[in-house]
Amino acid sequence: MITTTSLPADVRRCANxxxxxxxxCVHTIDHCLRAGGAHAAADHIGxxxxxxxxxxxxxxxxxxxxxxxxxxxxxxxxxxxxxxxDCEQLGGGDEVMKACADACRACxxxxxxxxxxxxxxxxxxADGRPTGSGNASDAHG
Numbered sequence: 750m751i752t753t754t755s756l757p758a759d760v761r762r763c764a765n766x767x768x769x770x771x772x773x774c775v776h777t778i779d780h781c782l783r784a785g786g787a788h789a790a791a792d793h794i795g796x797x798x799x800x801x802x803x804x805x806x807x808x809x810x811x812x813x814x815x816x817x818x819x820x821x822x823x824x825x826x827x828x829x830x831x832x833x834x835d836c837e838q839l840g841g842g843d844e845v846m847k848a849c850a851d852a853c854r855a856c857x858x859x860x861x862x863x864x865x866x867x868x869x870x871x872x873x874x875a876d877g878r879p880t881g882s883g884n885a886s887d888a889h890g
Contacts, residue, residue, distance in 0.1 A: 760811050763822070763859035766852075767808035770829060773852035774801035777836065780845040787839055797849075800832040804856060811863065823864035829857035 756764070774797045781788035781797070807825040810818035833853035840846025 756812070756814075759859075759862065763856075763863045764808040764811045766856040766859045767804040767811070767825065770852040770856035771801045771804040771808070773849045774798075774804065774832065777845055777849040781839075793835055793839065796828075796832050796835055800828050800853060803828050807860060807863075819864050822860040826857045826860035826864060829853040829860065833857065 778794060778797045778801070781794060787793070803821070803825045807818070807821040809815075810821045815821075830853070833850040836846045836850040836853065840850065
């Protein structure tokens with residue numbers, strides 16, 4: 750869990766959700782490969798791999814205050830929704846699949862919020878509130 754206080758609470762929460770989702774997807778890959786059948790289908794494993802990767806990239810971008818973090822988070826939100834739907838469809842009553850879908854949904858929700866330019870720390874006042882128009886270029890222009 751990311752506990753640094755140098756980041757706004759919503760950024761820390763989103764980075765934590767991304768990290769949790771990354772871990773859930775990697776764990777689910779192993780689970781699915783062991784289960785075999787439709788769980789081990791190339792499309793499903795590929796989606797889990799893509800989700801894990803974009804979650805790691807998104808968390809990294811937020812932690813280093815990248816001005817492009819909103820772009821990564823927008824893609825992450827979309828991929829996480831797809832992964833959650835896929836895990837739910839294949840999962841049935843499988844707890845590992847449910848846990849992965851839940852982690853993906855939590856990440857998708859927080860990344861959707863972080864995908865707006867006003868979420869970048871450079872576009873916030875000292876108290877954490879958004880400033881200006883919310884355009885990342887305003888903070889650097």
